[in-house]
Amino acid sequence: MLACAEGRANARVADDLGVSRETVRKWRARFLTDRLESLADRQRPGPPRRITDERVEALVARTLG
Structure with missing residues (x-):
């Protein structure tokens, strides 16, 4: 949306x-x-997600840490 707000065309x-x-x-x-x-x-x-945002965050932190 920021690029669009700057007046850029959809194609760009x-x-x-x-x-x-x-x-x-x-x-x-x-x-x-x-x-x-x-x-x-x-x-x-x-179905609704079974994995919470907190569990996703913990996995990412473990992976990157």
Whole structure:
């Protein structure tokens, strides 16, 4: 969103970030509709996560430490 706010075109943002233009269009549209709330992760189909953020953080710390 910061690159978009600087006036960069969707194609350039997509190229810079290594994502599709459609992905940039989707996130820009979400942001225009719901502002900052749209940037939060949305619920996804399937069962809820069984691993907590704390466990993920501990594993990453152990791996990097």
